[in-house]
Amino acid sequence: MSRSLALRCHRLADDLAGVSLDAVDPTPPAAGQVAVSMRAAALNFPDLLMTRGGYQHKPALPFVVGMEGAGVVEAVGEGVTGWQVGDAVCVSDKSGCIAHHALFPAAALSPVPTGWDWPDAAGWQIGALTAYVALVVRGGLRAGETLLVHGATGGMGAAAVQLGAALGATVIATGSDPSWLERLRPMGATHLVSSRGDFHEQVKALTGGHGADVVYDPVGGDVFDRSTRCIAFGGRLLVIGFAAGRIPTLAANHVLIKSYSVIGVRAGEWLRQRPGDAPRIQGEIARLVAQGTFRPLVGAVFPIGRAIDALRALERREAPGKIVVEIGDA
Template structure:
């Protein structure tokens, strides 16, 4: 069997973890279950046909759920060698958000160097990954966030223009800065943010639907799509993994190449003991955190 058992040293927390425990996520595991889709740790044992790793190897892995644990059994195809530059915290904070953002920006939107990229929730897990990747690809990045501290985090990640959505008319600001709208808009928020994004998108712009952290699933009038030849593009990265798409490994190789160049690196806001997982998720839900929150078993 091509599987491996790993001792978990760090667990990445993500917004979907909140939804899945509330029964509001599109994936509903049978009870009882633990959340958690990404871990980093040390290989303890491998199945008889597993060949890529050996006991003692430092790895990170992506899972459907079950990562909030002291040890996990994972199919070998979902396990990757931890970069030498990463500790376990960075490894646990890397897989999901960087895969999602690469899939969105490169595969779904075809982001090109010199284009304007607007990233909402730019200091959050997926948002900060999108800022780093967009900057690495040569895009001009506009970051929105709700505090000066979070905007500074986005600036350090490579954002060129910073917009506080609580105090600024961000739709007008994007139009002013770009001179015609953003070419690609990365939206993990939905609701009013999606509505505003449809008003400041460029001709032939691509509006990426990443998620609905704001709570409301938005709608758009078809004539607005037609009038500016825009594309509203869904991004469900997990479906590529579930279907065993070879693209996932290709994207990971591209991302790890960026890591080697020093172009991207996860930002960990805070770590919590696994026993305080509820507090960790509450911090994410309350928008207290930036980057990633990590648990230690």
């Protein structure tokens, strides 16, 4: 293997000052590991948070940034079965993806869906898993219900729009940019609503006063607060994250009066805490991918030489959907 580049975080800082693109020497895989020649990596908001020390998972410094990506198997460690040199694979792990050469546990790999290019293959797994655990496992979304998806023009939200439509729900998608929202219609969004201002009134109007049966909220802050004003009686409010920066609080008497549930969703942690569920969930997601339910919304592609610029673009929300770092050959 040739000398390669890797985007590494050496110290925690709010301005990416501790992140640099370094030349590194690849190492061979240990037992149970697979060496992957990465072709692309997709950014997620936790990637940014981890460089600040603001995420639940805090990898030891220095660490290679990037939770998901895709590439080609170049070597397998002792005891690895199911993968061989030359296989095209998707990768989902806690870090390590923005590099020419990377090592992952064999369980972090899955096959690239047939006919997908590298940017698409890099950017679908975390969104699909989060959407499935949220809407199916935790939220129990049913056909005929109304699903309100916040942050719908982001990678997590777009996956929820796609799955909600596939499950037979009426999907109301919110976002701040009208042109970005329009890209969600082909993905299954029934109604597009601006998240600026009193979106809760529009949701109530669109549902004839009933409100949303399920709310998918990766935003938090004011969006969460307003969602409690348009959730249906007996609805489910899914807490995915706090991209807005403010962690909201809630009056318990309001939950009582409207009899709704507030449900936390940590999709990866769900599988770690309930490993027996993993084969079924992963099998269902694979089936949905094969049916064409999931396909990421790729909003921007940066070369690896501009990987830090890609992180800044994510921070400033400069593109819809997934921001992808194209890696190519070392």
